Amino acid sequence: MNSLSKLLLVIFCFAINPLQAQNLTQTLRGKVVDEVSQMPIPGATVSILTTDPLLGAATDLDGDFRIQGVPLGNHTLRVSFVGYKDLLLPNILVNSGKEVVLTVGIAEDFGQLDEVVVMGAEKDRTVNDMIAVSGRTFSVEETRKFAAAVNDPGRMATSFSGVVGTDDGNNNISIRGNSPNGLLWRMEGIDIPNPNHFVNPGTSGGGVSILSAQLLANSDFITGAFPAEYGNAMSGVFDLSLRKGNNENREFTFQAGFLGTDIAAEGPIAKGYKGSYLVNYRYSTLSILSKLGVPLGDFVTNFQDLSFNFYLPAGKKSSFSVFGFGGLSDQNSAAERDSLIWESEGDRYSSNFFSNTGAAGIKYSYILNSSNFLQATVLASGHEIGDEYSRLDDEYLDQERGYENFGNSKVTFNAVLNSKLSARANLRSGVYFNQLYYNLKENGYSDDSGQMETHINSKGSSQSVQAFSQLHLRASERLTFNVGIHYLQFLLNNSNSLEPRFSASYELDEKQRISLGYGLHSQVQPLGTYFAEQEQNGQIIKPNEDLDLSKSHHLVLGYDRQLNPYLRMKVEGYYQHLYHIPVKPGETETYSIINQQWTYMTDPLVNDGFGKNYGAEFTLEQFTHKDLYFLLSASVYNSLYKTQENKWRNTLYNGNANLTLTAGKEYHLKKNRMLGINLRSIYGGGLRATPIDLEQSILDGETVHDESRAFEEKNPAYFRTDLRVSLKWNRPKSTSTLALDIQNVTNRKNIYGSYFEPMSGEIETSYQAPLIPLISYRIEF
Numbered sequence: 001m002n003s004l005s006k007l008l009l010v011i012f013c014f015a016i017n018p019l020q021a022q023n024l025t026q027t028l029r030g031k032v033v034d035e036v037s038q039m040p041i042p043g044a045t046v047s048i049l050t051t052d053p054l055l056g057a058a059t060d061l062d063g064d065f066r067i068q069g070v071p072l073g074n075h076t077l078r079v080s081f082v083g084y085k086d087l088l089l090p091n092i093l094v095n096s097g098k099e100v101v102l103t104v105g106i107a108e109d110f111g112q113l114d115e116v117v118v119m120g121a122e123k124d125r126t127v128n129d130m131i132a133v134s135g136r137t138f139s140v141e142e143t144r145k146f147a148a149a150v151n152d153p154g155r156m157a158t159s160f161s162g163v164v165g166t167d168d169g170n171n172n173i174s175i176r177g178n179s180p181n182g183l184l185w186r187m188e189g190i191d192i193p194n195p196n197h198f199v200n201p202g203t204s205g206g207g208v209s210i211l212s213a214q215l216l217a218n219s220d221f222i223t224g225a226f227p228a229e230y231g232n233a234m235s236g237v238f239d240l241s242l243r244k245g246n247n248e249n250r251e252f253t254f255q256a257g258f259l260g261t262d263i264a265a266e267g268p269i270a271k272g273y274k275g276s277y278l279v280n281y282r283y284s285t286l287s288i289l290s291k292l293g294v295p296l297g298d299f300v301t302n303f304q305d306l307s308f309n310f311y312l313p314a315g316k317k318s319s320f321s322v323f324g325f326g327g328l329s330d331q332n333s334a335a336e337r338d339s340l341i342w343e344s345e346g347d348r349y350s351s352n353f354f355s356n357t358g359a360a361g362i363k364y365s366y367i368l369n370s371s372n373f374l375q376a377t378v379l380a381s382g383h384e385i386g387d388e389y390s391r392l393d394d395e396y397l398d399q400e401r402g403y404e405n406f407g408n409s410k411v412t413f414n415a416v417l418n419s420k421l422s423a424r425a426n427l428r429s430g431v432y433f434n435q436l437y438y439n440l441k442e443n444g445y446s447d448d449s450g451q452m453e454t455h456i457n458s459k460g461s462s463q464s465v466q467a468f469s470q471l472h473l474r475a476s477e478r479l480t481f482n483v484g485i486h487y488l489q490f491l492l493n494n495s496n497s498l499e500p501r502f503s504a505s506y507e508l509d510e511k512q513r514i515s516l517g518y519g520l521h522s523q524v525q526p527l528g529t530y531f532a533e534q535e536q537n538g539q540i541i542k543p544n545e546d547l548d549l550s551k552s553h554h555l556v557l558g559y560d561r562q563l564n565p566y567l568r569m570k571v572e573g574y575y576q577h578l579y580h581i582p583v584k585p586g587e588t589e590t591y592s593i594i595n596q597q598w599t600y601m602t603d604p605l606v607n608d609g610f611g612k613n614y615g616a617e618f619t620l621e622q623f624t625h626k627d628l629y630f631l632l633s634a635s636v637y638n639s640l641y642k643t644q645e646n647k648w649r650n651t652l653y654n655g656n657a658n659l660t661l662t663a664g665k666e667y668h669l670k671k672n673r674m675l676g677i678n679l680r681s682i683y684g685g686g687l688r689a690t691p692i693d694l695e696q697s698i699l700d701g702e703t704v705h706d707e708s709r710a711f712e713e714k715n716p717a718y719f720r721t722d723l724r725v726s727l728k729w730n731r732p733k734s735t736s737t738l739a740l741d742i743q744n745v746t747n748r749k750n751i752y753g754s755y756f757e758p759m760s761g762e763i764e765t766s767y768q769a770p771l772i773p774l775i776s777y778r779i780e781f
Helices: 003-016 140-145 153-159 285-291 527-531 694-700
Strands: 025-034 045-048 055-058 064-071 073-080 086-094 100-106 117-119 135-138 163-165 173-175 183-187 219-222 236-240 251-257 261-268 276-283 300-313 318-333 349-369 372-392 398-420 425-446 451-474 479-490 495-507 512-523 534-536 539-541 550-564 567-583 606-625 628-642 657-670 673-684 718-731 734-743 751-757 762-767 772-780
Touching: 025 045, 025 073, 025 086, 045 064, 055 064, 073 100, 086 100, 086 606, 135 153, 140 153, 153 163, 153 173, 153 219, 153 236, 153 657, 276 285, 285 300, 425 527, 451 527, 694 751
Parallel strands: 025 100, 086 117, 183 236
Antiparallel strands: 025 064, 045 055, 045 073, 073 086, 135 219, 163 173, 219 236, 251 261, 251 772, 261 276, 276 300, 300 318, 318 349, 349 372, 372 398, 398 425, 425 451, 451 479, 479 495, 495 512, 512 550, 534 539, 550 567, 567 606, 606 628, 628 657, 657 673, 673 718, 718 734, 734 772, 751 762
C-alpha cells in the first residue's frame, strides 16, 4: 500500500470513528437594508424555509433580525417586506463553530404582478446589480471546497467558462484569450495592487494568494463588457467584498496546511458597541519547517501575510471601515559549487528574489437620506519586487547577470454616490484620483559588451484620474437597462479614453433571460514600459514615454435558462476588438505586448498593434442540492494579434478550446459528521510557442527563438484532474475540517515549454506541476 492510500485510509477510519450524537444548533442573524440607499428596513420578515417547523423573525427598528436554534446544514432564507420584491437566499451554510451574520439588500417592487421572487446569492446573480453579462458571484465556500482551489480566487476561477490557467506554478489566468495582465483587482469598491505572493513585475497573479478566505464575503468575477464603474482593465475584474467580524461574540479559526499556517480572530471591539474586528495572519509552513531544521533542499520559499477589516459604526447613518492586507515573500537559491554535479546551465546560477505588497484603506459610508448613499475611501498601497542573480564562471567566481528592483506606491481617493431616482431607476456616479510614485531599476548583462547595462532607471511620480456614471433602469418587470460612461486619463503623458458602456437584460419568462452588453475598455501600460532607456547620439532617451493606452471594444450576447430550481444553463458569445496595442515597429517584427507574460519590455514600442478574440461559452451548473453540486464549463475561442507585419498570428494564449468539470458530493456519515469528495478535471488546447532556432542558440549559448515564426507551434493538449477529500465534524461550539487536496492526481506530464540547454547543446522540454498532495486541518470555534 502506497503512502497516499494509507493517508486516505486514515481519513476514512477517522470518519467512521464513533462520536456522541447531538442535536447541535446555531444562531443566524443579520440586517435587512434597501439595496441602493442602504437604509435599514424595519418590519421585514426573514423565514427559514428548510426547517420543520419553520423558523423566522422580524427586523427591528434598525433592520436587525435574529433567529436562534437553527439546525446545522444548508438552508434557504426568504426575506419579505411590503413594497419590495421577495428575496430567496439559498445554500446558507450553518455550522456550529461560527454564527452566521448576513447583510441582505432587497429591491423595491414597482410591478403589478401578484408575486415577484428574486433568487439571491446564487451564482447567476451578481452582488453588483449593474452587471448584466459575463458576471458570476463566487463564495468563500467555493474557494475552500473546489478541488485544488486552496482558498485562492485565481485558481478557483479556472473552473469558469472562458478562463484558462497559464501555468500550474502560479495563479495567472487568461480570460477569453487575453493576457493575464488585463485583470483588475478591487476590494471594497477601490482598486488594489496585485494581491499575491511571489509576483513577477508587470503581472496580475503570483504563486500564492495573499487574500484570506476568512475575510471574503460573496464577491463578483467579471469576464467582459463590464459596467462603467470598472476601468483600467482589458480582460476581467475580481470585485472583492469583505465580511464584517462578529460584533457580539469572539470567534477564532486556526488552519495548518502545506501552503501556510494561519490564525484568524474576530469579535466585538467593545461591549455594547456594534463595531467589530476581523484579523487573519499566516506564515509559510515550509519556512517554519526550515527554521526547525527540517532539510528542504537549497531552494526555500518564505512568505507571511496579514489581512484585516475593522467595522466602526459612527451612528445610525454612518460608519467607518479600516481594511487592508500585506504580504512578504522571498525565494533564494544558491549555485552548485561543484562542476561535477552540474547537469544544466541553471545549476550555475544563484538568485535572491523578493516580492512585498501591501494596502491599507479607510472607507466612510453615510446614508444621506432615504434616496442617497455616499461612500468615500482613501487607500495607500504599494509593492516592491526585486531580484539579483549571478552565474558561477569556470573559476567558481560569481559574475553578476541581472539586477531588478521595482518599487511602486499609490495613494488613491474615491467617492461614489448611489442615488435612488425612483423604484425603477438608480444612478451610481463616482470619481477616482491616483497619486503614483515609482522607483524602477533594471540592469542586465550584455553578451556583446560583456558588461552590465542599464535598461530602466527612473524615480518620480505621476497621477491618473477616473470618473464614471451609470444608470440602472428597470423599464419593466422583465426589461432592464444599464447605461454608463467611464473616463480615464494618465497624466504622465496625458493619454486618455472616454468609454461608453451599455447592457440590457430581458426576461423571456420566469425561466429564461437574454442579455446584451457592449463596452469600450482601456488600460495603462505596465509602468516600467514607459521608462525603458536607450542611448541615442550619446544621450539617454525614453522611447516609450508617450505610449497611448491599450483599448478594446467588447460585445457580448448571452442566453440563460433555469432548467429547474437548482439547475441552470448559460450560453454566451463574444467578440473583442483590441487596438492601440504596443508592438515593435517594423514590417518584419512580430512582438506585441499582448503576449508579454512578465517583466517589462524595454525595447522601443509603438501603438500600431491590433488583436481580436472571439468565441462561445457554455455553462451547465447545478447549485448545491441534496449535498451535490457540479459545474460543467466549455468554451471554443480564437485569439489573434497583428503587428506592422500586417499578418494575423495566434497569440500565446490561443488554446482554441477548454472543457472543465467541477463537482462535489457530501455524505452524512453520522450525525454531525460529513465526508466531502470534490473533483475538478480540465482538458484544454495547449498554449502557443515560438520555435527555437537551434543553430543560433548553439552559437549564442542561450535560447534564441525564431521570431519570424512567432507562435506557430502549439503545445500538446493540457489535461489535469484534481481531487479533494475532506472530513468535517461539528462539536458544540466548534467545527473542524481535515482535508487532502491532490493536485494532478493522474500525474500527467503537461508540457510547459521548451528551452535550449547549453550544457547538452540540445532543445529540452520543461513540464508543469506533477502530482502534489496537500493536507490541511482547520478548526473554527
